[in-house]
Amino acid sequence: MTGTVRLRGSRRDAADGGAGAARHATAPAEAKNRGSGDGPTGDSGEDSLFRNAYALMLSTGVSAALGLGFWLIAARHYSEEAVGQGSAAIAAQRMLASITATTLSGAVVRYVPRAGRATGPLVLRLYLFSTAVVTVACGVFLLTLDLWGPSYAPLGSLSAGIFFTASAVGWALLTLQDGVLTGLRKAFWVPVGNAVFSLGKLVLLVLLAAAVPVLGVFVSWAAAIVLSVLPLGWLVFRRLIPQQARADRDREPPGMREIGRFIAGDSVGAFFSLIMISLLPVMVAVRFDAAHNAFFYTAYTVGGTMEFMAINMASSLTAHASHSPDSLAEGVRGALRRMVLLLVPVVLVLVVLAPLILAPFGQGYQENGSTVLRLLAAAALPRVAVELYIGVLRVQGRTGMLAVLQGAMCVLVLGSAAVLLGPYGISGAGYAVLGAMTLMAVACVPGLRATLKGRAPAEHPRAAARVKEREEDGYGTNWARESAYLRGAHDSVTP
Template sequence: MSDTTTTTAGQADTGTAETAGQRPGPARRLRLPGLGRGAGGNQLFRNAYALMLNTGISAVLGLGFWLAAARYYTEAAVGQGSAAIAAMKLLAGLAALTLTGALARFIPVAGRATGRLVFRTYAGSSVAVALAAGGFLLTLKLWGSSYRFLHDPVDAVFFVLAVVAWSLLTLQDGVLTGLRSALWVPVGNTVFSAVKLVLLVVFATAIPTMGVFVSWVAAIAVSVLPLGWLVFRRLVPRHVKATEGRAHPPSLREIGRFLAGDYTGSLFSLAVVYLVPVIVAAQVSSADNAYFYITTTIGGTVNLLAINMGASLTVEGAHDPARLAANTRAALRRMARIMLPVCGVLFFGAPWILAVFGQGYADAATGLLRWFAVGAVLRVVMETYFAVLRAQSRTAGLAWLQGLLCALVLGLTLLLLPRMGLLG
């Protein structure tokens, strides 16, 4: 992907040079920025670019999904479907999202224990999120009219299965990143995004109210099952062989110490990303929730670029701690070049971007999208620092910082939402 092979003509020229007694020059190769000769930087950016490619593809197909939803479904149906998706992501993230940092930190050094680590993480996460989903269903009266459909037993069971499936999809990305095989992440998520878009249109007539949510969930299996086979049958054995002789499988105590800080901090981050949409869904109309959810999806996608680089930085910091400082500086420089233009387009183009979904979206949420653009630039510094702390297993300090961020975001949301609406 990053290199091109030399051409036949180039080989002929090299042979001519040798015949003439001259030393051949190095073959010219096409490289992505940052994929130079240094092994550390090469792998750092290869993984990061793969994750960013995944974000870009998912963003395009994701926006296509919500554009189709806005065209084929009523605003109330989009609001109800997006509320269900927000709750699914929140509940799945209680275990899955919070464990991806541990996978990125410990898979690189797990050696022969890698397969057991991945399987036990999958199993433990599935049980935990199923229990969390059950607790959510028992408290539906607290969550507003957008979740009224979950009172139906069939819909409730489907929702629990959806939460478990989403947790596995989330963990899968962390596993692939930890195995230094992040190039498979955009493959799996591209298939998922394309399938859910097709199903969305197919279900528009058959399931006019729940088609948005059902199409999203049904597409998960298309990614999870084949990539799960790939992880356990191909990538894990290859990783074990590649790290043989220099792996240091973590003890349960070491993992526990890491999770004590990282899990707590990740719960705070989870609340910032996924609890806010649920709070909004519980307090505004379904139409307003549609405006908010699509806007926060766009802004959150841009934030993922910084998170992608942070995930790759954590993995490389665990592999080679001596290069952590150099990799951090390189990551910050690269992200500045990427994020400033992207966020500039998002800020100045906000009304036109939202108008694609309908004029109501542009009228209600242009200011909100511009605030997301400003926040995405600042997110680069935060995620880079968080990645360094994870690579060094300094998760206690990480938890304090994420807790402070959570208190500010949730506190201001509860304070300003009733007073300023979606912009608050």
């Protein structure tokens, strides 16, 4: 495992009508002579960054709109207890799947862009590792099911346990697949896959209402994963990965030792992020009855969409700046500006109109979930600064600081939630998130300011050495950017 991942060769031409051959016909020197780093379509590196980010945000928006419809239909066709049990199962599934999905996503976005001919073996190894770890984690969860409260009782049968495990494995692969598409700079496929998943679960939700009245919410959610992960998996392995392998076949792939070191450092921080995002709804499910869990989870789903917009921008920044480290300050500056312009109006709408947004779900959702929705929406604004600084730390390879930052955020959110859930009910989780994110944003401001002024590498010698090493081996040169943009006229909107 200490060597370099190898790929024997590509078995098919790229799907861009000969663009791969055009990449090799264009010498690195010619790309350098073009100077600007712009692609043949006239797109700058900044355009690439924000097209990638906007594609991911579109995915988030599509998922949010259809997700809102999902929970609205669930509230109409299922009892509050069934919605609460279904959302509890979904929360547990996502928590267990995220053990690998979250901890490996940073490495996927970081190394897939530079894996070259080894992209296929690298992605396959990560997928197999994820499947094994999630399966074991689900086994432990199901064996200790009695400890997690009555909301999880429907998962107690053997068939339900097997289905739950398969769904968690599928969710982990679907999440990693989004990271792979982002790393391949094909993020415009992410909203397509999420739209298929979201529409599929809507249809299944209605069809299963009578046949599976208790677990229909969870079954429809889980079964729809297949509709997205299989066709996109075929696209990734049969089309997109061979395309990159052919385009970058002369690039030396990163060694597994290097990737392992990054995962070991990055996964610590990512694990804290996983615990924070996934355990909070589980804490609510364990502490409150199924009906109140339904009220919280609906608001959490809608309000949490805003923070995922910030995460998507940071993910795109990581992939883009890993190809062009010198553009980090420019990327952060543009990302901050665009996130403020995009998020502030949406957050204001959610804060002002929260009761109206939740009214279609029913009076219980409106009365109990409006405060939670307002607090979570407001928390998205400081979350922007936190997530962008996380992206900066990933690009700089500062995994130790990344782990400290995400660990502090996790402790603040979950610790304050444990205290506030008692006196404030489910709204205590919202107060915890808003307070923690505000404190973390204040702590991140100095680092972001240093990055915007271009001082971060100089202030951190190890990070500067890593940036220099990437530049010396062609990582982030104009040639790499050129080969990323030569995709053919029909592919001109590629991030």
